[in-house]
Amino acid sequence: MAQYKKGHLVIIGGAEDKEGECEILKRFFALAGGRNARIAVLSTASTDPGAGEQYKAIFTEMGAAAVQVLAVQNRAEANRTHYFEQFAEQTGVFFTGGDQLRITGILGGSILGKALQKCYQNGAVIAGTSAGASAMSETMLVGGLDDATPSKEIIRMAPGLGLLRDVVVDQHFAQRGRIGRLLSVVAHNPYILGVGIDENTAIIVNGRDECEVAGEGTVTIIDGLNVTHSNVSESQPGQPLALCDVKLHILSKNYGFNLKHRVVRMPQS
Numbered sequence: 001m002a003q004y005k006k007g008h009l010v011i012i013g014g015a016e017d018k019e020g021e022c023e024i025l026k027r028f029f030a031l032a033g034g035r036n037a038r039i040a041v042l043s044t045a046s047t048d049p050g051a052g053e054q055y056k057a058i059f060t061e062m063g064a065a066a067v068q069v070l071a072v073q074n075r076a077e078a079n080r081t082h083y084f085e086q087f088a089e090q091t092g093v094f095f096t097g098g099d100q101l102r103i104t105g106i107l108g109g110s111i112l113g114k115a116l117q118k119c120y121q122n123g124a125v126i127a128g129t130s131a132g133a134s135a136m137s138e139t140m141l142v143g144g145l146d147d148a149t150p151s152k153e154i155i156r157m158a159p160g161l162g163l164l165r166d167v168v169v170d171q172h173f174a175q176r177g178r179i180g181r182l183l184s185v186v187a188h189n190p191y192i193l194g195v196g197i198d199e200n201t202a203i204i205v206n207g208r209d210e211c212e213v214a215g216e217g218t219v220t221i222i223d224g225l226n227v228t229h230s231n232v233s234e235s236q237p238g239q240p241l242a243l244c245d246v247k248l249h250i251l252s253k254n255y256g257f258n259l260k261h262r263v264v265r266m267p268q269s
Contacts, residue, residue: 006123009205012196013171013217014097014130018058022216024202025055029062030203033094039267040090044072044106044133045098052096059094070112078110087115092125095132097138103135104160113161120163133171133197140164141164143172143180150241152232155184164205167259168194173220182222182240187232187243190224193259209259213251223247223262 010028017023032039039059043052052069059067072078087093093116095103107113120126126136134140135258140160148154157168168185170178173196182194197203205211213219229244249264251257258263 007120008125010127012129012202015199039092095128097130100131100135146176186224194222196220220251
């Protein structure tokens with residue numbers, strides 16, 4: 001029998017509603033256990049130690065059993081031994097926005113990083129917004145030109161947290177015109193799914209790699225598995241990419257997608 005991960009991922013395109021209906025944050029809160037939730041807010045992506053305080057206030061107001069902000073700012077702090085015990089109690093972990101390279105550079109291979117992985121495998125829900133969303137994948141997009149013609153020079157990639165495999169996530173997607181750079185990612189390796197998430201929009205991924213769209217915007221999925229031609233290997237600096245027979249999905253709220261089998265699930269009637 002196949003072994004599935006037990007936890008959920010809530011991957012948010014940034015600028016999620018924090019003052020109105022708070023749909024996405026409420027979904028995270030519910031998956032974390034509602035009033036039994038024990039939530040850690042990790043603000044490592046930001047150099048502002050107070051970056052997680054607004055989320056702490058929101059989840060506390062929702063009624064979580066415990067919420068704490070971990071403003072981990074260096075690897076010495078990330079290697080404190082108490083994190084194994086501390087994260088064993090967490091039902092939810094929320095990554096704030098900022099710089100995704102700070103997340104991986106500080107947490108990668110650390111005691112806290114390993115505790116996070118174990119926490120997820122044991123059933124906790126891990127959420128990330130903006131930079132926190134990009135860091136979820138095994139390979140993450142760390143920079144690139146917005147509103148640019150696809151070419152191999154417009155993106156920068158780096159190893160991510162590895163919670164999501166064979167997928168690269170881009171955020172603030174429609175708002176910053178990032179389809180060109182996500183197409184460039186897929187051209188570099190057509191096996192990788194490109195997932196672009198709009199602001200105040202999220203995908204919620206279960207342990208079977210099935211995701212559901214939540215929020216007010218759309219999720220763009222670029223599937224290059226059946227690409228028949230690309231000039232990425234022989235193109236010159238500044239030369240536009242050619243990419244033939246790429247598949248594109250635009251999904252809105254309540255649509256789903258199986259990341260493993262690459263099929264869309266229609267909304268339930």
